[in-house]
Structure formats: C-alpha cells, structure tokens
Amino acid sequence: MLVLLTGCPLAENYTDDAGPRYSGDHRPPGPVATEVPSSVTFVAFNLAFSENVTEAITALKRPPLAGADVIAMQEMDAPSVDRIAKELGLTYVYYPASVQVDGGDFGNAVLSRWPITEDWKIHLPHDDPYHQRRRIAVVATVDIQGSLVQTVSVHNATPIVGLGGRLDQTEALIDGVDGRGPLQVIAGDFNTSDPGSLRQTVKLFSDRGYQWASQGVGDTVDSVIGGLPLDSIFSRGLSPLERGVDRRPSGSDHYPVWVRFAWQP
Template sequence: MTARGRTALLLPLLLTVALAGCRTGRNYADPDATRAAGARAMSDTTRGAPDTLRVVSFNIAFARRLDAAIALLATHPALRGADVVLLQEMTGDATRRVARALDLHWVYYPAIHHTRARQDFGNAVLSRWPIVEDARLVLPHPSRYAGTQRIATAATIRVGDTLVRVYSTHLGTPLDVGARSRRAQMRAILADAARHPRVILGGDLNDGAVGRVARDAGYAWPTERGPRTTRFGRWDHVFLRGLASPARDAAGTVGREARGISDHVPVWARAVLR
C-alpha cells in the first residue's frame, strides 16, 4: 500500500479521534439542580381565557444579542403579546430577563454546561398563563463526537380551565447525529406527550424533514412551509395536537427584522383551543 493510500485510510480515524477529544460541554445529570423558573410580576386575574394562543419559537444563539432579541419579541407585530414563547440556546439568567421584559411565567432547564461558551445551554418555555407542572426530558442519541445530550423542556400551562402541554426542544445537529437519530429524538418527545390531550411542540429541529414524524403522529404542522429560518434551511417549527390552526395564514416567519440577532429567525403560529 502506498503512503497516500495509508493516509487516506487513516484520515477518517484521525478526524474522529480529534473530534472526540474536543468535548464542547458537560452534561447535567441531575434534572432538578439546574432548574430555574419564575412567575409573572403583573398577572391579570380578570382576563378571561382566550380562544386562540399565539406561539413563538426562537433560537437566540447563546443569548448573545439578548437586548435586540427582547426588543424584537416585544415590538414586532407578529411576535408581541405572544401567549407562549419557546426559546433555545438560553441560560437561566437570560430567560429571566426575557420573561421580566415580556411579563411572562417561565421555566428553564439546561442540557449542558457549554465549556467553550462558559455558560449553560438549554431550552425555556415562557407563558402568559400559569405553569402548573414542568420537567426536563433527556433525549436519546447524544453527540457521537462530544457525547453531549439534547433535551426538551416541558411545561403544562393552565389557560382558564384548560391544560396545555408545551415542549421547547433543540434536536441534535447534522454533525452530532444522523437523520435517523433526530427522528428518534422527536419520537421520544411525542411519547412523553401522548398522555396529554392538548400539545404545543416547537423549537430548533436542525432538520427540515423530521417534522414528518410529528405530522404522521397526528400533529398539525402550521410552520411546514415558508422561507429558511437558518442559512441551511427551514429548521425551526411549531406543531399542534388537540388544538387547531385557524387558517392557512395562521403561521409565519420573521425574516428581515431579525437578521443579525441570531443565526436563526423566529417562527410563530396561532393555535385555537378546542
């Protein structure tokens, strides 16, 4: 075998070893030790339950441009006044700041402590309506190189007399796991959600096609069509079960106004309580 041939055979192995040695984070094993949550400062107890919920999902990219993200969420016509906000790549402190600015109940769980960014890295659910129960769901198939896990933050919100289960998730990247593993991660969330009659599920899926798993399980997919949410494709989505999407225009993507805030742009959808 020639030297060039030996190099060609060894290169994939050397690359794998190098990537495996570059751990980007430390998994959190105890689901309760790192939980952060808070309540609205000015809850309006006189307001009746709405017929329709506005849902927003936004990956804010390590919460680096948080002030700009808060301004967008608070002022953009498609986002302001949202009933449910799903955030990814957040810290507990950053989530608290968003919740205070928007006056929302909130719960946050990190998946890992990101060693390069020197901060926690996780998902949050923020709600205009009280959160009565929450949990962290660790998803299968950690990163094949770094061993870091992915999670969904789950929260049950009470809208009047109606309970709605909400999930904010961030599935594995194409570098971390393959498409089959992302489908398994989605199925793990759907399995947890199966006991709840009304479900909102959203987040950064790192995949444009994995939403078919939710659709095949009976979920509405109001954000299926639209422009890219990252430079790689339309990866950010919202799914509904036990709630209806009122019209074809009851979902959308915020593009131009969100540029420069994150490497993702937010998506939104309206859900009708049945």
C-alpha cells in the same frame, strides 16, 4: 480515549432529571385574566447562545410576536431567560442541558402569559459523538383558562448524529407527552438542514397524530449554503389560523417562528 482521538473536549452535561431547574414569575400582580381568548399565539425562537438579549426583546415586543401567549426558546442561559421574562411580563421555566466551552449554560425554556402548573425535562437519546453533548426537551403544562396545553421547547442535535438519531430524539419527546391531554404544542429547533430530514420529521409527527402548524413559513436560518428550514411548530388538538417567520433582525442567526391558533378547547 475519545478526547485523544478527536482532540475535542467532552461536554459537561446535566444528567439529573430534576435539574438544574430555574423558574420565575414576572407577570403583573393580580388575578389571571378571566376573559376567554379567541386565539393564542405560540413562538419558537433559538436565540443563538443568548448573546443578543436586547435585540431579542425588541423583536418579541413588536408585531407579529408582541403579546405572544407562549414562547419556546433554545440556546438559553438562566439570566437571559429571566431578563426576557421580566421585560415581557411572563412566567417561565428553564432547564440547561449542558455547559458551553465558555462556562455558560445551554438549554431550553418555556415562557408564558398563563400559569405554568407543571414542568419537566426530557433527556433525548444520541449524544454528540465527538463532544458527547446531550440535547433535551423542556415540557411545561400551561393553564389557559382551565384548559391545559402541554408545551414542549425542543432543540434536536445537529446532523452529525444522523437523521435516524434525530428522528429517535423526536420520537422520545413525543413519547414524553403522550397521553397527557389532548392539547399539545411542540416547538423549537429540529436541525432539519440535510435533504429529506424535514420531510421525515413531518411524517413522524403526522403518524403520531400531530399537524405541522408552521407549514409553509419557509426558511428560518440564512447560511452560506442558502436558506435552511430548521425551526418548526407542531400541534395536536389546536387549529392554526395564521403562521409566519419574522425575518427582521432579532439578535440571532435563527428567525422566530410564530403560529396563532384558534382557541376552542
């Protein structure tokens, strides 16, 4: 009935909590570094349907993104995640949320220079009302010199679900890592394009004990209606030292956001 009323094909969602799941480890052979880092850098990067992987790799290899410890990516498919991880020498975990019209997968990944010891997928509430497309968050436990950082790569729905729906999605992903340790980073595309949505999202995180680690970096997408602050990084238990947006070409309509945290676990 929904298809007949709207003319929109329904999405094919991956509803299994356990998968599909893809992982790989392209870090150089040998023991993990034993020297304690003075800082760690996290990146949030929506690659726009994974269409321009070569340009994305170029962006991730140049400062300020070069050498990032953890990269949270959205709008990814498995081959693109594996290629980026191989080029950068990273380990990764990837879960698709749904299948695109062209048959390609669409989901989130966490890539890391440090071991990933555990991972899981969080189904977010409020599927797209027209396509019934589902959004997810991917959680990876990153082990940085014995200290565990719960890292979340999230892609909230577009404003079509309404601000209340997207705030419910944010609440769900916070609940999904609540109580799993003092160090947490939640990064990705929150689709905070409509008036008041970013302020409400920041307030929700603040009320739950997080800080807006990427505060003040500005817009992350250029659009026909102007710049939009869609992508953010939030943290708990880590102190930001520097933050920014790399606005040079990166193969996407989103600019990568980065935050360098002091490492004092």
